[in-house]
Amino acid sequence: MRKSYYYSTYCEDSFVVLNQMQQPNPLKAPSFIQSLQFILNPVGFLEKVHQQYPDIFTAKIFGFTGIPVVVVQHPQAIQEILTNDRKKFVVPGHVNKILQPLLGKHSLLMVSGEQHKRQRQLVMPSFHKERMQSYGQLIVNLTEKVMSQLSLNQVFSACSVMQEISLQVILQAVFGLYEGQRYEKLKHLLPLMLGLFRSPLYNSFLFFPFLQKDFGAWSPWGRFVRIRQQIDELLYAEIAERRVQPNSDRIDILSLLMEATDEEGQPMTDKELRDELMTMLVGGFDSTAIAMAWELYWTHHLPEVGEKLRQELDTLGNSKNPMDIFRLPYLSAVCNETLRIYPVGVMANVRFVQEPVELLGYHLEPGTAVIPCIYLTHHRKDLYQKPKQFLPERFLQHQYSPYEFLPFGGGVRRCIGDALAMFEMKLVLATILSHYKLALADHQPVTLQRQIMFVGPGNGIKMVMTGRRTPFKIPQSTSKTTQSFY
Numbered sequence: 001m002r003k004s005y006y007y008s009t010y011c012e013d014s015f016v017v018l019n020q021m022q023q024p025n026p027l028k029a030p031s032f033i034q035s036l037q038f039i040l041n042p043v044g045f046l047e048k049v050h051q052q053y054p055d056i057f058t059a060k061i062f063g064f065t066g067i068p069v070v071v072v073q074h075p076q077a078i079q080e081i082l083t084n085d086r087k088k089f090v091v092p093g094h095v096n097k098i099l100q101p102l103l104g105k106h107s108l109l110m111v112s113g114e115q116h117k118r119q120r121q122l123v124m125p126s127f128h129k130e131r132m133q134s135y136g137q138l139i140v141n142l143t144e145k146v147m148s149q150l151s152l153n154q155v156f157s158a159c160s161v162m163q164e165i166s167l168q169v170i171l172q173a174v175f176g177l178y179e180g181q182r183y184e185k186l187k188h189l190l191p192l193m194l195g196l197f198r199s200p201l202y203n204s205f206l207f208f209p210f211l212q213k214d215f216g217a218w219s220p221w222g223r224f225v226r227i228r229q230q231i232d233e234l235l236y237a238e239i240a241e242r243r244v245q246p247n248s249d250r251i252d253i254l255s256l257l258m259e260a261t262d263e264e265g266q267p268m269t270d271k272e273l274r275d276e277l278m279t280m281l282v283g284g285f286d287s288t289a290i291a292m293a294w295e296l297y298w299t300h301h302l303p304e305v306g307e308k309l310r311q312e313l314d315t316l317g318n319s320k321n322p323m324d325i326f327r328l329p330y331l332s333a334v335c336n337e338t339l340r341i342y343p344v345g346v347m348a349n350v351r352f353v354q355e356p357v358e359l360l361g362y363h364l365e366p367g368t369a370v371i372p373c374i375y376l377t378h379h380r381k382d383l384y385q386k387p388k389q390f391l392p393e394r395f396l397q398h399q400y401s402p403y404e405f406l407p408f409g410g411g412v413r414r415c416i417g418d419a420l421a422m423f424e425m426k427l428v429l430a431t432i433l434s435h436y437k438l439a440l441a442d443h444q445p446v447t448l449q450r451q452i453m454f455v456g457p458g459n460g461i462k463m464v465m466t467g468r469r470t471p472f473k474i475p476q477s478t479s480k481t482t483q484s485f486y
């Protein structure tokens with residue numbers, strides 16, 4: 001076993017002794033209390049500790065493992081970590097092992113080292129910023145379709161409606177499915193499966209693998225296994241069909257992945273394709289939906305922000321091109337500020353030190369677990385004046401470095417869906433603000449709550465549609481790539 005993996009085995013005495021000597025600002029509470037506080041109220045826990053240790057501290061938040069993890073929220077230390085990923089720091093795939101029943105063992109999140117490098121090289125070109133343009137019209141049309149199903153004056157949950165949009169974007173742009181039986185079945189089964197893991201019962205199955213017992217269709221784990229099997233059958237059938245009938249006109253991400261080959265000319269196997277699709281679903285579905293629900297919250301909680309945005313959209317006239325919308329400065333600032341104030345992923349992936357390093361004057365030995373804390377970095381008073389206030393203008397006045405503003409993490413593990421998520425966030429918000437009049441239905445202060453891997457609004461953000469505006473027109477594209485969706 002390699003050195004770093006040796007140290008990360010929490011039951012090894014040497015690991016514990018070593019870290020007790022080196023820990024920067026260790027928290028004193030017992031590990032189960034720290035873990036419980038972090039699981040139940042991640043942001044409350046982090047904010048409390050931040051007051052005492054604003055740059056770096058050591059917590060035991062990994063449940064029964066008791067592994068100490070150095071939590072870092074100083075841009076200089078974050079830069080050191082993210083610019084030395086794969087050299088001084090490594091994200092071993094096994095840290096995400098609890099997600100294996102959902103994602104499969106070939107998932108990008110499950111692999112490390114050379115295997116991770118190969119898979120990223122295969123996947124990344126499909127997510128390139130320029131490619132996202134092809135999905136513009138699709139996103140606007142889907143937003144229209146979902147929003148038009150809402151009734152006037154009826155209360156709805158912004159999170160649920162944004163999930164509907166986010167799921168359909170993934171099904172169409174990523175999976176390449178936009179109609180027919182397979183599409184309908186997956187549209188029903190995928191949220192059903194992910195919905196199971198919103199309950200504490202199913203979450204505990206992930207944390208305690210010995211509970212993962214299939215006692216038939218009516219047992220909780222058996223129910224999950226059967227839904228997953230149905231999903232797998234549909235995905236493998238789709239992959240098989242495309243292998244027999246390849247269509248070079250298709251621009252969905254699955255088609256691009258099927259064409260991709262590694263340095264040795266090898267394409268992805270069916271199992272790798274299936275696991276990557278599930279990873280994109282789990283990584284992209286809730287995260288983007290939560291971010292879009294927050295955008296609706298802020299633009300209606302602070303009507304002056306919504307109004308300023310509408311005025312900016314009006315400058316584009318009646319016929320709006322998705323790329324012109326994407327480039328609007330105030331819209332970009334609103335999206336950035338949304339991801340700054342409540343980043344959907346409060347922490348990046350945990351990294352393990354590979355060779356002795358210094359972080360902010362602390363000496364860390366190989367095997368030490370470190371984690372860049374996105375939320376606390378985004379709330380530093382020395383970087384962001386009045387950090388608790390939603391002020392999009394700060395992004396117009398100042399350019400933040402990737403170690404000061406990092407909603408998508410960074411280094412070799414940076415989110416692969418960042419361009420798609422930003423594109424979707426901008427087009428969905430622009431479409432809704434231009435076409436519909438909405439209002440918040442609940443004026444209670446929002447609470448933050450853990451949602452599987454992410455943190456989102458506790459009450460789902462209750463809103464109501466109060467009217468419609470004159471819709472703007474998206475110029476019809478004549479390119480074959482855009483038409484192939486319809």
Ligand code: HEM
Pocket residue numbers: 108109120174279280281283284285287288291343344345347348349350407408409410411412413414415416417418420421
């Ligand atoms: C607003 C939306 C999103 C946010 C805030 C977000 C955030 C993140 C963060 C913080 C990470 C960890 C990065 C690190 O450890 O340095 C990550 C990784 C990842 N994200 Fe996202 N994400 C979003 C949307 C998406 C979408 C749309 C997809 C795919 C369609 C996606 C797929 C992934 C994958 C596959 C990884 C793992 C990358 C790797 O380990 O190499 N995410 N994301």
